[in-house]
Amino acid sequence: MAVLHSAPKIASNEGVLDTLAKALGDRVIAAKEEHGEIVITVQRDAIEDALRILRDDHAYQQMMEIAGVDYPDQAERFEVVYMLLSLTRNHRVMVKVSTDENTPVPTITTLWPNAGWLEREVFDLYGVKFAGNPDLRRILTDYGFEGHPFRKDFPLTGYFELRYSEDEKRVVYEPVELAQDLRQFDFLSPWEGADYVLPGDEKAATPPVDEPKTTESPAQTGAGAKTDAKAAEKVSAEAPAEEETDVEADAPEPTEDRPDRPEREGGAKDTSAATEPENKEDDA
Structure with a gap:
């Protein structure tokens, strides 16, 4: 038997934006659907009342996260984002408020006790103050x-x-x-080059030679028949193979040219006789 559950696997945003904006009334500054999420910006002093309405009247039971965002160019540079979850409808909604460095945001620890730690994070990392937080200290x-x-x-x-x-x-x-010190990057394209001169690049700025030396003929290179002859004389004079050497008169003749030398005595047989079998008839 199939069991039906009140929370769908994929919750639809159809009609949710208008319903929530109407329920919050004058507290809403802006409301929109962006990237598949409902985003509602409310007045800073009305944040506690707005979240209480969403929790009690529209079943957004859990406050999942509080995040800070910094826009330095805006007059109220900080945004505090509250992310709510409805377990019974499997639906999420984001609520935002804006503030600056000195104006505190009302705490919501009266609605969700776990907001105390999350507000401390935003205070520590961004400097946003939360009025009414019982323990607003640094946490990270x-x-x-x-x-x-x-x-x-x-x-x-x-x-x-x-x-x-x-x-x-x-x-x-x-x-x-x-x-390592903080490095300043120029963020220029490597094909365009940088404004400063890198080590070794100063050589590229050397002006060209007015009269470059060329070697269009052998006379300019020093090569030629006269140079080759002079080099050959120098090598022949120092080469040991060209010098005359005396051969010793009493040098012995090679052993191959001494037929009078007696044969060596030994037990080794002639190679062909040693490899032939003794009884050729048996082998046949």
């Missing part, structure tokens, strides 16, 4: 860290870093030591 960076990493405004060198020393059993301050 070290003690005494100045600045917020996701703003990309923290110092790279020339400052101090903190670490826990096992030897001294306390947090110690040490100058920052980078294995």
Whole structure:
């Protein structure tokens, strides 16, 4: 027997945007469907009421994540994004608010206790403050860290870093030591070249020679019959094969030319006789 479940495998967005925007009323600044997701931007001070309505009246039971986004060119450069999930309908919705460096966002720890940790993350990495959070402290960076990493405004060198020393059993301050300085790239195409001169490229700027040396005839190269003859005389004078050498008069004659030499005594037989069988009739 097939069992029907209230949560479909693939939830449809049909009619959801209009329903939620109407339920939130004047709290909504903008609402749209983008990349298959429902995105609703609400007023900053009304975020707690808007999320309570979505949780209690539209079955978005779980607050899955809180994320921060930084747009430095905007007046309110930060966006706080809340991602809600409806377990009974298998549907998600994203709710956004905007703020700046100094204006706090109301906390939603009154709705979901796990929001405390997530708000601490956004505060630590972006510097967004949450009014009403009972424990708004850094959660990822070290003690005494100045600045917020996701703003990309923290110092790279020339400052101090903190670490826990096992030897001294306390947090110690040490100058920052980078294995490699921050490199500045010009982002130019390698085919276009850079504005600065690389080592070795200064040779390419050498002006051409006014009168280049050419070797159009053998006289310009120093080659020719006269040069070859002079080189041959030099080699012949120093070559040992060309020098006359005296041959010793008492040198022995080669053994092949001494028929008077007696034969060597030994037990070896003649090769052909040694390889022939003794009884040829038996072999036949």
